[in-house]
Amino acid sequence: MYFEPSLEFAQKLDETDKLAKYRNEFYLKQDSIYLDGNSLGLLSKRSEKSLLQSLEDWKTLGIDGWMGGAHPWFDLSEKLGQMCAPLVGSSPEEVIVSGSTTVNLHQLVATFYQPEGKRTKILADELTFPSDIYALQSQLRLRGYNPDTHLIQVKSRDGRLLEEEDIVAAMTDEIALIVLPSVLYRSGQILDMERLTKEAHNRGILIGFDACHSVGAIPHHFSQWDVDFAFWCNYKHLNGGPGSVGGLYVNRKHFGTTPGLAGWFGSRKDKQFDMIHTMTVADTAGAYQIGTPHVLSLAPLIGSFEMFAEAGIENIREKSLQLTGFLMDSIEQELGGLGFTIGNPRDDKRRGGHVSLEHEEAARICKALKENDIVPDFRAPNIIRLAPVALYTSFKDVWNSVQILKKIMVEKQYEKFSNEREVVA
């Protein structure tokens, strides 16, 4: 699809946008354009309401909020897992909302990394999010392996993207487990999860995905693809709030596998309060919970998941592709010759929910954007991530952002800032 880069075309797209009504459900700062929903999604009125409801239940019910009130806390993680299942393409029992990305990764590796004989290594990639690498290294150390020899990181040919064939070539008979991103956090590339899963299984290797940048942005079919496990955060595209509780998926064929990091919330719900020292592990993804859920960080997700169910992930993806397509075409027309490179793949099948714009002055261009009330985010060394979000960004916002960016460049407004990242970039 070609997008005519103009204000008129943006307005026409906004008029026919089926999801436009959701914009009013979010708290958007006036006269500001938020393009950072892939780092921290904005608060919706529905999430605010479900959070306040849980506070009210605490206020009025005390301990009885576990089993009573609007959304009883005891099985809230399971309920939210059911609500999240359509977003990852799984059955309801295969998802639990629990822990955080990094904690869930630890749990899943502790559970599914079972080195045996020659198969002792873990395969990841050199572009993945640092926390994942730290977690994998520490898991290897805990098992007595040296991460320098036992963590294999597939190389990128160009520093931006990963080639599936390079990943497949690294699936040797020494690999026990593979952990890869679904969407790369910098370049926004989508990996072909179905193909990689098939290739891994053909070689007897288990495979899981870090879905932080894909859940809520693109549809998934984890069950159909036969993915072994996945994990993600709910504060990016799912708008669950800062530090919101994360999610994990475990393929039902693995139900019953003893959790590597066990705790009483992984028990079968009817057995949990028997208070005996023999654990009856839940026969769902709920088995991989550890302790008491952070209820107040779960509660905003009730409202958010309702909205996603109503809007539909296919519709969200369709608009997201149009937003980023329009953004890229506008960048090419308006910002030519100003030193920018679009670093994400162009093919719709290979790009996620954000545009990865590279520039050698990226850090200070981001500061100038913020001064102009545009909120992007910066990823070292040279990337401006721009994420127009289907539920709350308009095509006019996208057009205006590009115009402001053009003005910043033409007037060299960025020169008054230093080209260094902030502490939180």
Ligand SMILES: *Cc1c(COP(=O)(O)O)cnc(C)c1O
């Ligand atoms: C945001 C993000 C994380 C963050 O992990 P937390 O445990 O939630 O801090 C991990 N991996 C990826 C790919 C991310 O984008």
